[in-house]
Amino acid sequence: MKNRLRELRELKNLTQEDIANRVGVSRQTIISLEKGKYNPSILLAFKLARIFGLPVEEIFIHQEESED
């Protein structure tokens, strides 16, 4: 699964720490999400979507051919 987290975060001039604090996870989780190493839970995906004011599917892009 791909995501636009880094791009959107930079657009809003937010740090990884800011996002982490707002959604209640560690900064390491945000780093892993941005690198595409870790896929978030539905709850976390919705919390992130709310920060950016976008639907979840506009932040997290599911790819059919991906094994994830």
Added chain:
Amino acid sequence: MNVDKYIRKQIIGYSTMTLIGIIALLIGFVFKYQTHTMSGIAFGFIPAGLGCLLILLYSKRRPSLHQNIIAECDERSIYIRNMSGAKAFWITYWWIFALTMLTNIINITVNQICIATLIFMGVIYFTIFFRNLVRF
């Protein structure tokens, strides 16, 4: 996971651990039943239980310690722990199966199997845990 709920659960767990140690100590030294075994349980459970309990209580006053607890409740940490636990379970399952087969060939006691399994489980769990920490 809610941090306060997590701390409450941990406190109950470590208090139980300490209590088991104290009960073992009483059984061993007051009732003189299996003194050697009971002292082993007591000296293992009491310091570990009390130590972790004190760390938890002390963490309320130390922000750096509290941050570690928050990190333990982190979604990714829980995912890594669960995944490592599940993998370690199945690897240990096959390890016990292999050891059971091996007992037909070599002479090995239950005690030796248990000690080897305890060491093996720990090594496997932490190896997978640290591998996943890098992976995710």
